[in-house]
Amino acid sequence: ETGVTQSPTHLIKTRGQQVTLRCSSQSGHNTVSWYQQALGQGPQFIFQYYREEENGRGNFPPRFSGLQFPNYSSELNVNALELDDSALYLCASSLSGSGNTIYFGEGSWLTVV
Amino acid sequence: QKEVEQNSGPLSVPEGAIASLNCTYSDRVSQSFFWYRQYSGKSPELIMSIYSNGDKEDGRFTAQLNKASQYVSLLIRDSQPSDSATYLCAVMDSNYQLIWGAGTKLIIKP
Numbered sequence: 001e002t003g004v005t006q007s008p009t010h011l012i013k014t015r016g017q018q019v020t021l022r023c024s025s026q027s028g029h030n031t032v033s034w035y036q037q038a039l040g041q042g043p044q045f046i047f048q049y050y051r052e053e054e055n056g057r058g059n060f061p062p063r064f065s066g067l068q069f070p071n072y073s074s075e076l077n078v079n080a081l082e083l084d085d086s087a088l089y090l091c092a093s094s095l096s097g098s099g100n101t102i103y104f105g106e107g108s109w110l111t112v113v
Numbered sequence: 114q115k116e117v118e119q120n121s122g123p124l125s126v127p128e129g130a131i132a133s134l135n136c137t138y139s140d141r142v143s144q145s146f147f148w149y150r151q152y153s154g155k156s157p158e159l160i161m162s163i164y165s166n167g168d169k170e171d172g173r174f175t176a177q178l179n180k181a182s183q184y185v186s187l188l189i190r191d192s193q194p195s196d197s198a199t200y201l202c203a204v205m206d207s208n209y210q211l212i213w214g215a216g217t218k219l220i221i222k223p
Binding site: 031033035040041042043044045048055056058088090092094101102103104105106107 | 117147155156157158159162201203208209210211212213214215216
């Protein structure tokens, strides 16, 4: 158990719809990052939040957006879903600034049909 | 572009033997390196972290880091069938973001 929880665990959406994925970070961790892992590939960095501000972003379009709340929980929102958005979405929490270990949740499996 | 390279495998190793997994990275300023294990359908699970040149041992696992040659390796001694999984190498960049390899699939044959 990493103390990072994600919901939902599995969901199916139709192309063009919007989806919100949620993450509760490990207690005391002030940084949350989101990754997309397509089948057979390593995770790809989407963005990172520190104290409710986005402080890093990977090569993902603006229809991928996020929020971090005062309790450090987080949401990932994806608008105008495309078939290629089908993937495992991973949330990870850490304590910022020290290169500390990052802990992952169990992930949310998104299938876009 | 920052890259992390791994042989995709599969790497097949007899039970009880040593499994050797390798990873190279392009960003010379990287300081933190991680090995994760991922079972099919599950999220990555941290096995080892290493920050200094040399070897770091934890049970049956040994991580090796050579910053001059920009490679990281993971040795698994006395391999067990339960070690069969995909092993992901991750490197933390100067912005504390992880850059991942595509993973090596390891198969331990009984």
